Amino acid sequence: MQIINVSKRRRCAFQEIPVLSPHEFSTLMLIKNATSQSDFDQADLLALADREFITIDLPEASVTPRLTDRGHALLARLGGAPL
Template sequence: MQPLLLHAHACSVFGFPDGRSDMLSPHELATLMLVKNAPDRIEPDRMELGALRELELIDIGSPESGAALARVTPRGDALLRAVSRVR
């Protein structure tokens, strides 16, 4: 499976700097979907979380229980909606 390339148009829509050619691996895309649909099932040391945070697609918050939970940002939600329209 090929990585999802965020083309120049998508980069401008999602607010990435011009000329930046980021790619989401299948694992990163699957992790983003998992954060959206089952954030309590994500291991906090999962490697893909770092890349998703750098792209501001997720945020790691601390709920009252003390356990940090990942959540999809509005930018990540927009990306997931765009990907679902392409399929």
């Protein structure tokens, strides 16, 4: 049996891309198309913000998520939004 030292393996480009759950991806699309404050799942918002696809503005009592350039680029690559 051969033991592979993971720390010495090369990383492929696919390992650098964060994987979104279907629910996170749909939340990203809903944020892009939101015309008013919507009730988004906090866990999805935090995951998207952690991956830098959105920013979260916290004015007074409401949460206003906005797409970052990275979020717009992801949706454009996947056919969800024009650049």
